Amino acid sequence: MARTAGSHSDITGPRIEAAAARLIAQHGYAAVSMRQIAAEVGVQAGALYNYIPDKQSLLARLMVRHMEELLAAYDEPDGLNPLGQLEYFVKFHIDQNRERSDQVFIAYMELRNLTPENFAHVEQFRRQYEAKLERILTDGVTEQMFNIPDVKITTRALIAMLNGVNTWFQDAGPLSLHQVRALHWDIAYRAVIKT
Amino acid sequence: MARTAGSHSDITGPRIEAAAARLIAQHGYAAVSMRQIAAEVGVQAGALYNYIPDKQSLLARLMVRHMEELLAAYDEPDGLNPLGQLEYFVKFHIDQNRERSDQVFIAYMELRNLTPENFAHVEQFRRQYEAKLERILTDGVTEQMFNIPDVKITTRALIAMLNGVNTWFQDAGPLSLHQVRALHWDIAYRAVIKT
């Protein structure tokens, strides 16, 4: 038996990435085999190689695509002062953590499993994203709205804090996403505001 | 050829754990083989099983021991008000991140590679540690020193922020550990203090 039904090129491709994202987020890149991914798609392992050069490329593609989509989804808010922009960033980041939790999780857990070339590629995107927040903080300091001893450290600290949400937030939990957003915004606000 | 030199039981054991910690922190549990660990120790793979029942137990032991040592190293500061205790906690956590970065990294990156039983065991320690911070924040609120909308979320947010240090701090970097401590303490302070 070969192809079991229909012309599936356009559907199998995305399904491979979706299955890979799910499994890798759950078990880790090294712990997931090509045969597991194939089984999740409902196909034999060999068929994956019609869509992917190799396993490493699959991981890299997953991460690059995620970073591209993340940056694309962030539409620079016009006409907001630094405080408003910071609020936008915080809520955007938390929303992304929720909507695309697998990809977000992979993007910062599997960096060490990338080849140096792929790592450099992804890292470049990561820095672009970080630069958005850093810019907001810098502007806020310039406009004497924020009081921040070290903008670079505060940038990383805030992102680390926001990423943390992904490790414990569950839809079934006691807190709504709205509450989580509000509480993190409160902390971020107090961490930067000039009093 | 068998044993190549001397009676090494008391030295090989710790060396296995040290090598495993180094390698797992760098490449991840699933990506590191028993033969790699053995090679790092300077021994054949079979010899590891004089000290370890299996690979999974090695990971679990690493994590449990780390958590035990972490909790043991934390000697409850007497006679400090909540603010002083919070400062102590922040600096303690950052110092631990530096002194035992491999173990800290493993302890929150490899949770998903534990069997359910081992996970439950480690998770219990993790909650004990988290409870220390939560207690400090609760006390601060009670004494009307802190203003915290949700103590549980703030606890997690602060720990996530502090853990973040481990992902980018390097001794060779531009900032001293002292500076990093001070900057994070500043953020934590502002996040909780009642104004």
Next chain:
DNA sequence: TTTTCATATGAACATGTGTTCAGTTATGTT
């Protein structure tokens, strides 16, 4: 010196790995 035994070897086992590819099948086109 001889005995004892903890400590390590190295080969083997069964299974799993990523990847390739000749062959098969269903689909859309002619």
Next chain:
DNA sequence: AACATAACTGAACACATGTTCATATGAAAA
């Protein structure tokens, strides 16, 4: 109806995996 080809199978490849065990070794005890 016949064809062309995209899409997939299934078996195979070479090698890696965790783990076991009979065997060898050397240091300490007698």
